[in-house]
Amino acid sequence: MSECGDCHGCGAAAVIELPRGPEGAPASPKIVALAGPPNSGKTTLFNRLTGLRQKVANFPGVTVEQHTGIAELPDGRAVRIIDLPGLYSLSPHSEDEQIAHDVLTGQRPDTPPPEAILLVLDSTNLGRHLMLAAPILALGVPTLIILNMADDLRNRGGHLDTCKLSAQLGAPVALVSARQGEGIGEVFEFLASAMPAPAPRELPVLHDVPKCREWAGRVGSQASYRPPVPPKWTRRLDSVFLHPVAGPLVFAVVVVAVFQTIFTAAVPLMDGLRWLFEVSGKWVAATLPDSIFRSLLVEGVWSGVGSVVVFLPQVLFLFLFIGILEDSGYLARAALIADRTMARVGLQGKSFIPLLSAYACAVPAILSTRTIENKRDRFATILIAPFMTCSARLPVYTLIIAAFLPNRPVLGPFLGARAAALLGLYLLGFLAAVATARVLKSSILKSGHTPFLLEMPSYRWPTVRSIGLRLFDRAKVFLRRAGTVILLVTVVLWIMAHLPPVNGKAPSIQDSLAGTVGRTLEPVIKPLGFNWKIGIGLITSLAARETIIGTLGAIYGMDPESHQLGLQKALQHDLTPGGAVALLVFFAFAMQCISTIAVVRRETGGWKWPILQFTYMGVLAYGGAFAAAHLIR
Amino acid sequence: MQMSGNKGRPGVFAATLLDLRRGDAATLDHIDLPGQDARRLMELGFLPGIRITAGHSAPGGDPRVFQVDGSEIALRRETARRLKVRLDKARQSPGLP
Numbered sequence: 001m002s003e004c005g006d007c008h009g010c011g012a013a014a015v016i017e018l019p020r021g022p023e024g025a026p027a028s029p030k031i032v033a034l035a036g037p038p039n040s041g042k043t044t045l046f047n048r049l050t051g052l053r054q055k056v057a058n059f060p061g062v063t064v065e066q067h068t069g070i071a072e073l074p075d076g077r078a079v080r081i082i083d084l085p086g087l088y089s090l091s092p093h094s095e096d097e098q099i100a101h102d103v104l105t106g107q108r109p110d111t112p113p114p115e116a117i118l119l120v121l122d123s124t125n126l127g128r129h130l131m132l133a134a135p136i137l138a139l140g141v142p143t144l145i146i147l148n149m150a151d152d153l154r155n156r157g158g159h160l161d162t163c164k165l166s167a168q169l170g171a172p173v174a175l176v177s178a179r180q181g182e183g184i185g186e187v188f189e190f191l192a193s194a195m196p197a198p199a200p201r202e203l204p205v206l207h208d209v210p211k212c213r214e215w216a217g218r219v220g221s222q223a224s225y226r227p228p229v230p231p232k233w234t235r236r237l238d239s240v241f242l243h244p245v246a247g248p249l250v251f252a253v254v255v256v257a258v259f260q261t262i263f264t265a266a267v268p269l270m271d272g273l274r275w276l277f278e279v280s281g282k283w284v285a286a287t288l289p290d291s292i293f294r295s296l297l298v299e300g301v302w303s304g305v306g307s308v309v310v311f312l313p314q315v316l317f318l319f320l321f322i323g324i325l326e327d328s329g330y331l332a333r334a335a336l337i338a339d340r341t342m343a344r345v346g347l348q349g350k351s352f353i354p355l356l357s358a359y360a361c362a363v364p365a366i367l368s369t370r371t372i373e374n375k376r377d378r379f380a381t382i383l384i385a386p387f388m389t390c391s392a393r394l395p396v397y398t399l400i401i402a403a404f405l406p407n408r409p410v411l412g413p414f415l416g417a418r419a420a421a422l423l424g425l426y427l428l429g430f431l432a433a434v435a436t437a438r439v440l441k442s443s444i445l446k447s448g449h450t451p452f453l454l455e456m457p458s459y460r461w462p463t464v465r466s467i468g469l470r471l472f473d474r475a476k477v478f479l480r481r482a483g484t485v486i487l488l489v490t491v492v493l494w495i496m497a498h499l500p501p502v503n504g505k506a507p508s509i510q511d512s513l514a515g516t517v518g519r520t521l522e523p524v525i526k527p528l529g530f531n532w533k534i535g536i537g538l539i540t541s542l543a544a545r546e547t548i549i550g551t552l553g554a555i556y557g558m559d560p561e562s563h564q565l566g567l568q569k570a571l572q573h574d575l576t577p578g579g580a581v582a583l584l585v586f587f588a589f590a591m592q593c594i595s596t597i598a599v600v601r602r603e604t605g606g607w608k609w610p611i612l613q614f615t616y617m618g619v620l621a622y623g624g625a626f627a628a629a630h631l632i633r
Numbered sequence: 634m635q636m637s638g639n640k641g642r643p644g645v646f647a648a649t650l651l652d653l654r655r656g657d658a659a660t661l662d663h664i665d666l667p668g669q670d671a672r673r674l675m676e677l678g679f680l681p682g683i684r685i686t687a688g689h690s691a692p693g694g695d696p697r698v699f700q701v702d703g704s705e706i707a708l709r710r711e712t713a714r715r716l717k718v719r720l721d722k723a724r725q726s727p728g729l730p
Binding site: 088089091093124125129131209210213227232238239242243247248317336338340343349444451452453454456531628 | 670674675676704
């Protein structure tokens with residue numbers, strides 16, 4: 001049982017605490033690798049150990065994400081923890097496993113070899129998970145075997161003698177529940193200790209899977225392992241969620257509920273933020289003396305950055321839903337239900353998860369395509385992901401829909417006209433993605449058969465902690481973008497709008513540098529129903545889609561003609577309904593995101609695919625907008 | 634479905650995972666897939682000699698979830714067809730629609 005926490009008497013499991021004075025403390029923190037199979041709760045443990053002190057980067061030269069974090073020990077020392085990609089064995093099949101293998105064996109020049117390994121295994125499925133212990137222990141690196149999900153094991157009548165298991169493996173064992181925080185002290189205890197190398201034990205032939213499984217079974221039974229009974233609630237829930245009729249119905253309800261809530265629950269919060277920016281902007285304008293600096297601050301920074309930051313609640317609501325779906329285990333069921341549909345366009349259920357996250361942002365979505373082993377399926381998913389309506393499009397859609405469409409009820413109290421229009425735009429992006437996938441998979445990315453394998457995790461309650469960490473992370477990324485890319489663009493734009501000076505004063509926006517650029521572009525975009533102001537917005541939105549709002553906010557704020565009007569009123573004045581639809585269609589199709597282009601280049605290993613993708617999406621956007629502008633009057 | 638025994642007599646059938654309906658169980662005999670693919674399946678628990686129970690499926694019966702070695706793994710029809718099993722008992726469950 002987990003009460004066998006102090007294994008100090010168990011011989012092989014002994015964790016010897018060496019006396020360590022302040023002068024003995026190492027200058028740089030110890031590096032510890034966190035390894036384990038997928039669905040072992042590795043990420044939950046990583047969050048539990050490191051909290052907010054995390055960093056996400058890429059392993060140099062490859063496409064695998066590297067999560068590192070600092071765990072602070074009770075005595076104040078720090079340990080650097082590298083969260084490795086999930087792996088089933090150390091014989092590398094995929095790029096992920098190759099990286100994990102290379103880091104663990106110290107073969108990567110960019111990552112120092114870890115001083116210790118925390119091996120996370122699911123205690124409710126020990127027979128299979130213990131197979132990974134063999135190759136890990138064979139490395140001879142100090143290892144703590146962490147048996148996660150101790151609460152599940154106990155609740156479902158499972159049992160395990162950690163002392164005996166530790167003796168069998170020749171390495172310390174800790175029974176923990178990363179979700180509940182149970183047993184985490186033992187992990188810290190190990191990290192603070194001298195971290196002994198594993199005692200030599202007889203291990204199976206590593207490349208023989210049946211032999212490894214046999215060994216794992218034997219070790220388990222010698223540690224009195226009694227597997228838990230099958231999860232009752234998971235079976236019950238699956239008989240609803242995977243029911244032939246109820247299943248797809250629940251699926252549809254979940255998707256609609258997510259969108260409807262984003263559009264209703266987030267609105268008061270957004271109004272609050274908008275009010276805050278207006279009031280503070282007025283206060284700044286009233287406090288500072290009239291100068292060029294005040295103009296830059298109020299007209300450039302405040303209205304530009306402010307109009308983007310307002311959308312933070314919406315972005316967070318979306319990530320809240322994705323987080324809940326993922327952590328509860330429903331997302332895997334959704335992938336199962338979606339698989340047949342995805343297969344029809346040549347993709348697979350695993351593409352569904354990246355594509356669903358692309359609704360939040362294409363960048364993490366493209367990074368998450370790594371779970372697709374088939375390279376052609378993976379590339380196809382990367383190429384269609386930017387069509388999914390990302391959260392950066394949401395503010396643009398919201399603004400234009402709200403300006404041009406009164407909110408009438410469409411389906412009684414359940415669906416308003418604005419939510420319906422939004423849903424329609426989501427559908428438009430989805431259809432473009434599906435059609436593109438079909439074309440790709442029947443031509444340049446046609447692939448043979450690779451088995452589709454999808455593990456169904458047990459249902460679990462998502463924890464506030466894990467969801468909270470995710471939201472914090474997303475908010476950080478969103479605000480950093482507002483504070484860097486968008487701030488830079490608004491400032492550059494403000495400068496362009498104030499040059500060249502006329503009689504020592506700023507020119508009218510029409511005669512300014514920005515106006516000149518916009519007017520040069522006007523003949524090209526006129527057929528779409530856009531004027532030069534929208535043109536400037538389109539250029540700046542190449543950096544990031546939501547920038548257009550800041551840009552338009554700044555332009556209309558500076559233009560004396562429109563500056564009394566709000567942004568919505570100004571748009572109503574400048575765009576015909578056809579032009580508004582054209583703008584929406586343009587945003588649905590165009591690849592206006594430098595971060596996405598950069599990540600596609602990195603993930604596909606060259607410029608070929610991102611250039612192809614950018615051109616294709618651009619042509620589609622222009623064509624679609626042209627058609628919309630001419631069909632709708 | 635190919636059968637090696639007589640229909641009336643309970644015996645050992647040569648079948649694939651595809652022949653299992655929800656609630657049916659069988660013993661895995663071998664995996665008829667290339668080395669890499671078979672190995673990945675084995676790492677997930679599909680080892681010769683293990684009991685596999687068919688579970689829920691996506692609408693239309695494809696893919697289907699299989700309970701194997703303490704996990705639930707979903708396989709498409711095209712993969713399930715390659716996992717040859719022994720139906721060592723007569724079917725117990727009448728099968729669900």
